[in-house]
Amino acid sequence: MKTIAVLGAGYAGLRTVKRLAHSNVNTRIVLVNKNPYHYESTQLHQVAAGTKEPADVSFDIKKSLPAGVEFILDEVVSIDEAKRVVTFKKHESLVYDYLVNALGFESETFGIKGAEENGWPLIDIDTALAAREHLEHTLASYRHSHDENDLHIAVCGAGFTSIEYLGELVYRMPELVKRYGLPADKIKIYCIEAAPKVLPMFDDKMVAWAVDYLKKRGVEFHTSTPITEVKAGSVVSNGLEFKANTIIWTTGVRGSHVIADSGYDQKRNRVVVKDDLSVEGHPEEFLIGDVSAVPDPSTGRFYPTTAQISIAQADTAAANLAALLEGRKTSKFDFKSVGTVCSLGPQAGIADIHMMGHWKLKGAIVGVVKKIVNDRSVLELAKVSNMLESN
Numbered sequence: 274m275k276t277i278a279v280l281g282a283g284y285a286g287l288r289t290v291k292r293l294a295h296s297n298v299n300t301r302i303v304l305v306n307k308n309p310y311h312y313e314s315t316q317l318h319q320v321a322a323g324t325k326e327p328a329d330v331s332f333d334i335k336k337s338l339p340a341g342v343e344f345i346l347d348e349v350v351s352i353d354e355a356k357r358v359v360t361f362k363k364h365e366s367l368v369y370d371y372l373v374n375a376l377g378f379e380s381e382t383f384g385i386k387g388a389e390e391n392g393w394p395l396i397d398i399d400t401a402l403a404a405r406e407h408l409e410h411t412l413a414s415y416r417h418s419h420d421e422n423d424l425h426i427a428v429c430g431a432g433f434t435s436i437e438y439l440g441e442l443v444y445r446m447p448e449l450v451k452r453y454g455l456p457a458d459k460i461k462i463y464c465i466e467a468a469p470k471v472l473p474m475f476d477d478k479m480v481a482w483a484v485d486y487l488k489k490r491g492v493e494f495h496t497s498t499p500i501t502e503v504k505a506g507s508v509v510s511n512g513l514e515f516k517a518n519t520i521i522w523t524t525g526v527r528g529s530h531v532i533a534d535s536g537y538d539q540k541r542n543r544v545v546v547k548d549d550l551s552v553e554g555h556p557e558e559f560l561i562g563d564v565s566a567v568p569d570p571s572t573g574r575f576y577p578t579t580a581q582i583s584i585a586q587a588d589t590a591a592a593n594l595a596a597l598l599e600g601r602k603t604s605k606f607d608f609k610s611v612g613t614v615c616s617l618g619p620q621a622g623i624a625d626i627h628m629m630g631h632w633k634l635k636g637a638i639v640g641v642v643k644k645i646v647n648d649r650s651v652l653e654l655a656k657v658s659n660m661l662e663s664n
């Protein structure tokens with residue numbers, strides 16, 4: 274019997290396994306993940322801000338797997354494409370006939386001095402929880418330190434993760450002020466972004482609304498301000514210095530280091546794949562999710578790395594594997610976005626939805642939309658546990 278190895282139990286890997294199991298392919302399916310649980314990476318900002326608990330955004334992988342799928346709990350060290358072998362930290366290596374590499378993302382520092390040592394990234398449950406504990410500990414310290422920098426928070430970058438984190442943070446701040454007896458007028462929240470515009474995927478009007486919403490709740494935006502160094506207690510942009518004892522590092526992501534370690538032709542640990550998502554010269558191997566760079570024929574650029582796209586890629590990869598096993602031709606990846614939602618805490622947000630028309634939404638309604646799309650499991654905020662059970 275042929276073996277399909279699926280690496281990574283993020284949105285892309287889990288969806289692939291589920292699709293393969295439902296397509297009744299007569300193969301051995303082995304899923305590999307370094308943690309026993311799956312976490313919803315689109316909700317890490319809530320764990321970091323303390324508006325959700327780890328248990329709310331994660332679930333046991335084994336309990337959710339379709340029958341017959343084997344699970345290896347281990348860390349992938351490297352992939353030998355020529356020999357078709359995956360090596361692990363602890364287990365014996367695995368020989369595969371087909372591979373789906375969905376190893377996901379890591380924090381990107383762009384080599385900026387001090388970013389790794391002094392910034393708190395939000396890339397998994399542990400880092401999100403560590404960022405939250407640091408924030409609360411630092412705020413609480415103010416009572417005896419009287420160091421105003423303990424009340425300053427710098428959020429680096431103004432992409433989705435930063436803005437959604439800020440939304441949760443300003444929502445929770447009144448509770449933190451009360452809990453730790455803090456002087457609310459002394460709290461400073463900086464958002465420092467290299468580009469002239471935040472959230473470039475939304476139109477100017479919607480961005481202005483989101484920025485205004487956060488400004489009214491205490492966020493100070495500094496756009497066109499590229500961070501050049503991160504020190505213990507400050508963020509530096511050329512001549513400017515923003516003093517803050519909590520520095521959240523959310524300037525973007527790159528693919529898993531296993532990509533570079535395995536000798537792929539890559540950029541920021543992402544590999545450009547063919548239009549059927551297979552790797553050049555390796556029709557038996559598919560790269561999906563954040564380790565892949567998929568050209569979008571409609572724009573000439575690469576698709577962004579979002580959960581929604583990862584899920585769509587998983588559907589294509591699983592269908593193409595079934596086609597290969599049955600001796601049929603593979604199909605091109607074809608993606609139509611159903612829209613984008615950026616929440617600003619639990620009670621507000623902006624959304625650009627392409628479902629039953631084109632809807633540009635802002636305000637409290639976005640919370641409702643998010644709930645609907647969560648339940649329907651269509652957008653990237655979809656709960657994977659539901660998704661695994663749906664067809």
Ligand code: NAD
Pocket residue numbers: 315383385429430431432433434435437465466467468472498499500501523524525526577578579580613614615616653
């Ligand atoms: P991102 O790449 O979307 O945003 C990072 C931001 O940091 C960019 O605006 C960039 O200009 C800025 N930046 C980079 N280097 C900088 C520097 N030196 N100084 C100042 N600013 C700098 O990354 P993200 O927000 O971590 O998101 C990662 C991926 O996950 C993206 O593809 C995103 O679309 C996706 N995501 C989507 C959602 C959603 O749709 N709700 C939520 C979270 C993440």
